[in-house]
Amino acid sequence: MTTDSGRSTLRSTIVALAAALAISGAATAIPHSTPAFAAAGVEDGGAGCAVPTLPDAGSLPTTAKLPDPFKKLDGTRITTTADWTCRREEIKKLSEKFVYGEKPAKPQSVTGTVSATNITVNVSHQGRSASFSASLSLPSGTGPFPAVVVFGGFGADTATIKAAGAAVINYDPYAVGKEGTPRNNKQGAFYTLYGSSSPTGLLMAWAWGVSRIIDVIEQSGGSVLRADATGVTGCSRFGKGAFVTGAFDERIALSMPIESGSAGAPIFRGIPGEGAQSLSSAYGEQPWLGDAFGTFTSAPSRLPVDTHEVVAMFAPRGLFIMDNPHIANLGPRSASVAALGGAEVYKALGAGGNITYWSDIADGTHCANRPEWRDPLTQNIRKFLVGNGSYTGQMRISSKAQGRLSDWVDWTTPVLGNQPTTPPTTPPTTPPTTPPTTPPTTPPTTPPTTPPTTPPTTPPTTPPAGACSATVALNSWTGGFVATVRITAGSSAVNGWHVSLTLPSGAAITNAWNANRSGNSGAVQFTNVAYNGQIAAGGYTEFGFQASGNSAAMTPTCTSS
Missing domain, CATH: 3.40.50.1820 (Alpha/Beta hydrolase fold, catalytic domain)
Known part of the structure; x- marks a missing residue:
């Protein structure tokens, strides 16, 4: 230099x-x-x-x-x-x-x-x-x-x-x-x-x-x-x-x-x-x-x-x-x-x-x-x-x-020759792409900061036909946790879903995303939002929520509309 x-x-x-x-x-x-x-x-x-x-x-x-x-x-x-x-x-x-x-x-x-x-x-x-x-x-x-x-x-x-x-x-x-x-x-x-x-x-x-x-x-x-x-x-x-x-x-x-x-x-x-x-x-x-x-x-x-x-x-x-x-x-x-x-x-x-x-x-x-x-x-x-x-x-x-x-790689690092040059002056030919916009629900403002206490749960490999199943993965820290809920369709597509679960005693939801909910504590009901209600056969979607209080295992149930 x-x-x-x-x-x-x-x-x-x-x-x-x-x-x-x-x-x-x-x-x-x-x-x-x-x-x-x-x-x-x-x-x-x-x-x-x-x-x-x-x-x-x-x-x-x-x-x-x-x-x-x-x-x-x-x-x-x-x-x-x-x-x-x-x-x-x-x-x-x-x-x-x-x-x-x-x-x-x-x-x-x-x-x-x-x-x-x-x-x-x-x-x-x-x-x-x-x-x-x-x-x-x-x-x-x-x-x-x-x-x-x-x-x-x-x-x-x-x-x-x-x-x-x-x-x-x-x-x-x-x-x-x-x-x-x-x-x-x-x-x-x-x-x-x-x-x-x-x-x-x-x-x-x-x-x-x-x-x-x-x-x-x-x-x-x-x-x-x-x-x-x-x-x-x-x-x-x-x-x-x-x-x-x-x-x-x-x-x-x-x-x-x-x-x-x-x-x-x-x-x-x-x-x-x-x-x-x-x-x-x-x-x-x-x-x-x-x-x-x-x-x-x-x-x-x-x-x-x-x-x-x-x-x-x-x-x-x-x-x-x-x-x-x-x-x-x-x-x-x-x-x-x-x-x-x-x-x-x-x-x-x-x-x-x-x-x-x-x-x-x-x-x-x-x-x-x-x-x-x-x-x-x-x-x-x-x-x-x-x-x-x-x-x-x-x-x-x-x-x-x-x-x-x-x-993670199947390539090797090349030996590059040294050839200084000036970048070409031809303007880019590809215009920017504008993908469709999909709004989430109001997200949490504080990211989880500690390792998951419960590893992500693999969804069932053969969920029931014409129905849906749900699993929960927890990421917990002292005084709070984040739950990620995965909803998996069976052998038929799902057109709208409803998930019920009961929060641990003393826990209260502070924020949720990718779902509508009724209630913040005890037995809570979640339903799809406009952009994630349709799930292809065998496919899945996820929603999540952040809560105060101590985490514990939760057993969600899922029904399709």
């Missing part, structure tokens, strides 16, 4: 090849080569790539293994480091269409201010306008400073961030995309511009908001903050947001998602087998994911993309994933597989030292500030943001939740 007074010189080309290593199930360290940690000077370096027509959801095959990140949509594999720019753009478009929803480009007008205490953002596009702001806390010393965007005040330790020399931008993502809204009436600055029924999910809307903050920093003249040294962090649902934000804006030099769980780093294909929060639960709890993902909640193996490729989208920029092996509900084993898979792209690009995954921790408390992370956090900030460090990335995977990449 070239430096000038501590600043990283902006560059968008990818560094030379380092020998790719054979895929393995776990690693203790990733070999470090010539660093490639300068952020790109543009939000999307592959915007000029001509992306082939994307497949339709109905034509996607079922593939249990993780997609090959080096394989282009035309069926050939990339052969040089320069090919990665347009391959990354293909992954981006697939992720937008099938997982998160489209991230619109920079609006027609973005203005704002940066002071020592605050950042204001004003956006307008096609006659619609919106505004939001973020507070700013500077470290000691003389600026301009690098900065880390902290989602909801809930991410990596802010004292450590400032001590390392970076400012803290306290970002309220709910001002841009509000939780607790149905999919057909999303609220916040993003949806003010692009419509309340936009199929884009909250995670991508939050990412768009951070990109607009960076726009304002770029325009501010650099007296307070550096435009070439922005990081992002968040934990839990905000870890999901930090993960998506860093992947989709190449100006972000360092991303630090923490315990992001389902809809975050864990591979979608691994979540059902690990017993993490189910995809249908994550999809229904909040409109985090794009509307189109609803097609894949029970069939992730049909996705043409998975989160190991989203991890690869960060390459060669800095990525420090922090995870918790003590909470199975967060999917740490699946997250480690995503990190290992994405690390293969980092290696092939000669940037293996720029990614770290760390779940080797003692304290299992959700979103705690942990001593094990303090030094690598400081070192990552110094390397990628301040510009005076040389930290080498590590894979510190806890034995409690160690995924094996070899179980």
Whole structure:
């Protein structure tokens, strides 16, 4: 990296090849080569790539293994480091269409201010306008400073961030995309511009908001903050947001998602087998994911993309994933597989030292500030943001939740030639797809944070003809629990269903999703909502609820209408 007074010189080309290593199930360290940690000077370096027509959801095959990140949509594999720019753009478009929803480009007008205490953002596009702001806390010393965007005040330790020399931008993502809204009436600055029924999910809307903050920093003249040294962090649902934000804006030099769980780093294909929060639960709890993902909640193996490729989208920029092996509900084993898979792209690009995954921790408390992370956090900030460090990335995977990449791949990592190039200028030819919108019922506002005490129950393999059956999986913690109820049709299709169950003594439902209910305690009746009453023969759907009190086994009964 070239430096000038501590600043990283902006560059968008990818560094030379380092020998790719054979895929393995776990690693203790990733070999470090010539660093490639300068952020790109543009939000999307592959915007000029001509992306082939994307497949339709109905034509996607079922593939249990993780997609090959080096394989282009035309069926050939990339052969040089320069090919990665347009391959990354293909992954981006697939992720937008099938997982998160489209991230619109920079609006027609973005203005704002940066002071020592605050950042204001004003956006307008096609006659619609919106505004939001973020507070700013500077470290000691003389600026301009690098900065880390902290989602909801809930991410990596802010004292450590400032001590390392970076400012803290306290970002309220709910001002841009509000939780607790149905999919057909999303609220916040993003949806003010692009419509309340936009199929884009909250995670991508939050990412768009951070990109607009960076726009304002770029325009501010650099007296307070550096435009070439922005990081992002968040934990839990905000870890999901930090993960998506860093992947989709190449100006972000360092991303630090923490315990992001389902809809975050864990591979979608691994979540059902690990017993993490189910995809249908994550999809229904909040409109985090794009509307189109609803097609894949029970069939992730049909996705043409998975989160190991989203991890690869960060390459060669800095990525420090922090995870918790003590909470199975967060999917740490699946997250480690995503990190290992994405690390293969980092290696092939000669940037293996720029990614770290760390779940080797003692304290299992959700979103705690942990001593094990303090030094690598400081070192990552110094390397990628301040510009005076040389930290080498590590894979510190806890034995409690160690995924094996070899179980998930049937591809090998290529040796890529070094061929710098300029991305093509041909505009993308595939317009964004707008999938149908399906609203859930009001979701809970607090995600479950501890491992399931009762593993997911496999539905009967031969449910009675013309009827339905129901099973319950519990995820419990002190003073509360989440129940996921699966309804399975028999040999005939179900057109409307009714589930009865009795809650444990003292338990009370606080929120429910994907179902209507009568009552909050004792014997409760649940019925389908408009979009999940029809179940094909042998198929299933799920609903869930969050409750206060202690959990206990429940025996639901199901009848079809």
